[in-house]
Amino acid sequence: MSLEASQLNELHWLMEMLHNIDVGLVVLDREYNIQIWNGFMENHSGLLPREVKDKNLFSLFEEIPQDWFVRKAESVFLLKNKAFTIWEQRPYVFKFQNYRPITGTADYMYQNTTFIPLMAANGKVSHLCLIVYDVTDSAVHKKDLEAANQELAILSQTDGLTKLFNRTHWERCLEAEFKRWTRSHNPSCLVMIDIDHFKNINDSYGHMVGDQVIRHLADVVRQQVRETDVSGRYGGEEFSILLSDTTLENAHIFAERMRKTVEASVVKYNDIDVKYTISIGIAQVTPGISTYEAWIECSDAALYQSKEGGRNRITLFPKQ
Ligand SMILES: Nc1nc2c(ncn2[C@@H]2O[C@H](COP(=O)(O)OP(=O)(O)OP(=O)(O)O)[C@@H](O)[C@H]2O)c(=O)[nH]1
Structure with a gap:
């Protein structure tokens, strides 16, 4: 060739x-x-x-x-x-x-x-x-990986039972809001909600019914809050809602609507009907409050007073 x-x-x-x-x-x-x-x-x-x-x-x-x-x-x-x-x-x-x-x-x-x-x-x-x-x-x-990571990020911020924010993520939001408040000093309120005598519900009807009541309260919270409000499951039967740019007076109106809604509701589980109530403590952040943890303590103390005062009621901080 x-x-x-x-x-x-x-x-x-x-x-x-x-x-x-x-x-x-x-x-x-x-x-x-x-x-x-x-x-x-x-x-x-x-x-x-x-x-x-x-x-x-x-x-x-x-x-x-x-x-x-x-x-x-x-x-x-x-x-x-x-x-x-x-x-x-x-x-x-x-x-x-x-x-x-x-x-x-x-x-x-x-x-x-x-x-x-x-x-x-x-x-x-x-x-x-x-x-x-x-x-x-x-x-x-x-x-796919990006979508999975995004889903994981959401899951890591969410409480499985209620689909509200979990405590860790909710506290992170609260910390950010507190920092924002130190600059703006716009009124901002923290609402703590606890189901009354929840142990009795569990003991009388079982944990499944207890869980249903927790989910019901989560739904009530979801229906009542605005998009800018940040709601989380703080503990077992304790919920927390951050109402930014909201005065204590308006937070009180919001909480009263929620308290009444719960009081009027019946939670159904198979053939069991359960009625329950909630106690609420609200704290408006004030210059005397120096950390977000102290803000939580104020609303917790207000919630404790609602419990001590007979439950199914709201206590405000500072006192009106
Ligand atoms: N079903 C169910 N129960 C829970 C969950 N988390 C916490 N609990 C129960 O909630 C109950 C809370 O009871 P306590 O803290 O004694 O308060 P309480 O009975 O609600 O009474 P007061 O708060 O004083 O009105 C305990 O029995 C916990 O076991 C949950 O995710 N599901």
Whole structure:
């Protein structure tokens, strides 16, 4: 075999390999007309190389935002530098269906694309090569991981029984609110709620019924609070609500509505009907309170007075 023939062979093999490689290869001329279109592009677009040859990229693929693409490509032509676009910035350049069985959750193929300047013999960049990588697997896994992390973050802040904030997260919110208050001094109130004689409910009807009562109170709290209020399950049958930008007088109105709602409710569990009441302590933060823990102590003390005073009542701090 002559040298020329073997070189031709190598060239032929190279072309064959490029045609069959598992990444997309596209060559565009200065007018964005397609010159080369390999097997990957053919398989995913359903268009043969001869069908796209000399056709304008933007008329064939209307989903490609022309302004964006041209801006990127022109800098490659002019500066003779490579450019990239990754799926996090733009999920894909070519809107190809995703056929992968493992990552079947994605409708379209996620792509990373590299723009490479192709220099002619005269040193001018007259053509541009696009290399399109299918990154659907890693994109879907990354998105799944992010969603799982987000779910975990929510779970770590939430009480399982009531779906209100758990104590740790609620206290973190309270600490932030206390810091905010030290700057703004807007009125802010802390409401502590405890179910009366809850032990009796557990002892008389069992823990399942007790849990149902706790869930009921959580629902009442959810119905009554505003979006900006922060409610949590502070302990077993103790709930805490932070009412920011709320005066003691308004917090009292809010708590009284809640107390009455509970008093009028019947919790049903199978054929058991349970009535219950709640005691409430409310503390408005004042300059005498130097830490958020001290604020909790004030509302706890007010709650204790409601218990001592006969239950099913509200005590305010400072006294009115
Ligand atoms: N069912 C159920 N019971 C709980 C849960 N957490 C705490 N408890 C119970 O709540 C009861 C609280 O009782 P106490 O602190 O003695 O208070 P109480 O009976 O509510 O009486 P007062 O608060 O003084 O009105 C205890 O029996 C705990 O076992 C829970 O998640 N589910």
